[in-house]
Amino acid sequence: MKFTYYPGCSLHSTAEEYNASSEAVFRKIGIETEELSDWNCCGATSAHSTNDYLAHALPLRNLVLAEKQGNDVLVPCAACYNLLKNADHHMRSGAEDCEQLNQDMQEIMGANYQGNIQVKHVVDIFSEPAIMGKISELISQPLTGLKVAPYYGCLLTRPADVVAYEDNPEQPVKLDKLVDGIGADCIRWSYKTDCCGGSLSISQPDLVLQLTKKIVEAAQYAGADAIVTACPLCQTNLDSRQPKFGGGEGSTIPVFFITELIGLAIGAEGSSNWLKKHLVDPVPLLRSLNLSVAS
Amino acid sequence: MAMQEKCIEPSFSFLKQLEERSGQPVSRCYQCKKCTGGCPMSFAMDFYPNQVIRQVQLGGKAKLLSSRTIWVCACCKTCKDRCPNDIDTSAVMDTLKEMAKEEKVALGDNLVPVFHDSFLSSIERYGRVYEVGMLAGYKLKTKTYTQDMQLGIEMFKKRKLKILPEKINQLKEIKQIFDKAKEKS
Incomplete structure (x- = not known):
């Protein structure tokens, strides 16, 4: 391939x-x-x-x-x-x-x-049965105990007739399946495809803060300890805006890229370097679940 | 809003122009308001998405081009996917933004178009976006130096912002694309 x-x-x-x-x-x-x-x-x-x-x-x-x-x-x-x-x-x-x-x-x-x-x-390619099979064969560290809310945002699902590769773009499932497939605990929640306001993040930060706050709080309310996304704008927006509305240490949750979680599960090289880049440090959460990070 | 609507002298020329340019069948709208119901930015709008469509139908061009709504639309396309009449309201907003720029409508304290200009000029210059240069240009034009300063420093420390730009080899092709875009607008 x-x-x-x-x-x-x-x-x-x-x-x-x-x-x-x-x-x-x-x-x-x-x-x-x-x-x-x-x-x-x-x-x-x-x-x-x-x-x-x-x-x-x-x-x-x-x-x-x-x-x-x-x-x-x-x-x-x-x-x-x-x-x-x-x-x-x-x-x-x-x-x-x-x-x-x-x-x-x-x-x-x-x-x-x-x-x-x-x-x-x-996400479309990774969730093809052959690739998912390959991923599950390679799993060396299932992400047991990691409660993750899969967040799709707008750009992978809308406009549905042009971009969506999901059967039901209002209820996408492919990220969920990947999260399940690597042994993490996939959280069901209602804000999967809500907009985080990424495109206005620099020019309208005060408005965007209200959207990101709602999404992070909804994930926490549903029981998630982390969010996973496949969009760099969503990740930057959700990761970087949390300290502004979070009540300080302990109330923020890490925002992963799906490739980081797959990488952690299959032992891909360099994961410590990826995780260093996050503003909300994901390492304490991973440590608390005895999940190791590869150098 | 109710008072404003009473003052409208209906005109169909704007509707026709906008339908042609955006390719959207705005006339079909029967005000079910699903667009507004799903809109994540409606809390910050002066016209709700369904009201934008109604204003287009009635010829309220001036109000729309100077509205806050067209610039706070986050382009999430929820309105498009839920419209029972297959109208892409966010595409209508894009056309309105383009028209507002062409007609040089006063921006007031609206910083969104300044951001878009800074972003596009970065592409025109390098072929790719150079965040530091783009942000510096935006901050100079909008005098919002202190906004997000702490975040900028954090991101710089994490080396998420590159000091030097990446320039593509065939930059002349990008310049030609921009020249053609200017010719057409």
Whole structure:
């Protein structure tokens, strides 16, 4: 199984631990990846909020490059996944401006997009039966006793007709299955797909705080000792905003990336380096459950 | 709100323009309010999502372009997925934001579009987002130096913010994409 890997800007900066843990897990379970050569930013919320052309053209450049490179694109970042998938969907839809977009790409890059590749998210790939089987074979440390609330957010589930790979996007289950599969205790709760306000985190911090607070408190109320996500914006937002509303030490809960939890369970290398990057330190919780962290 | 609505002189030209540009069948809305019921940001809005749609139907362009709502929409698409008439209200909001920018509507204390500008200019310059440069640009323009300063320091200490930018090789392709975007708007 070989993919073209698209990390995106966050995984090279604020969410480096998502990048490192993804790569470590790919290696361990035998998913071969090659980074997309000379990839650019997908444009994120800023492009689609203010310029319709950029919203399609920026991710489209990546799709053209990926098609040249061959193999389907594998994306860990929920936002990049959403925007690449959206551009792919737009080009397949035969909308009025598709031809123009492809002509522009031909003029700018000397190639255009034919739709011969697929855009895939890591949770979708990991939850394929063959990969889940491989993960359970490799488990060296089941995460017994770790009570985790799976948090999907917006970008992996909406708009459902474009991006969702779940049977019921209002009640997604693939993260839950992965959490169950590595021996952790998956918490059932009602805020799985509520928005954390990630795209407004810098420009409207006071408003966003109200959303993150509600989500973290709902997870705690449901009995979770940690949250797990597959989005770098959700993770940064939930992890970094907690000290602001939490009542100090002890009332905050760690926010993991799904690849970190899988990595811990299958003994992938480097987990101590990933966990060092968190603002809410997850190590005391892991220690209290006698779970070891690999150097 | 009730008083404002009484003052509206219905006009269909804005509705037509917005339906064409956003590709959304706004006319279909019968005000079931599922969009507003599911909206996580409705607490901070001056027009609820269903009211935005109603204003579009009635031609309330000026009110919408200067509204707080279009900029505090978190683009979570809950409204789109729950609309029984298949209207993507958040796409309507995107079109309204684009129009507000084109018509240079006064921003007041609204910092969201300044953030988007800083973000996009970082992409135009490097091909990827350079957080430190983008944040510095945003803070200079908005004079919000102290906001989140402590958090910034924490993230810097954790090396979550890179000192140097990553630049892509074919930056001229990104420049051409931005040039075309400017031509079109």
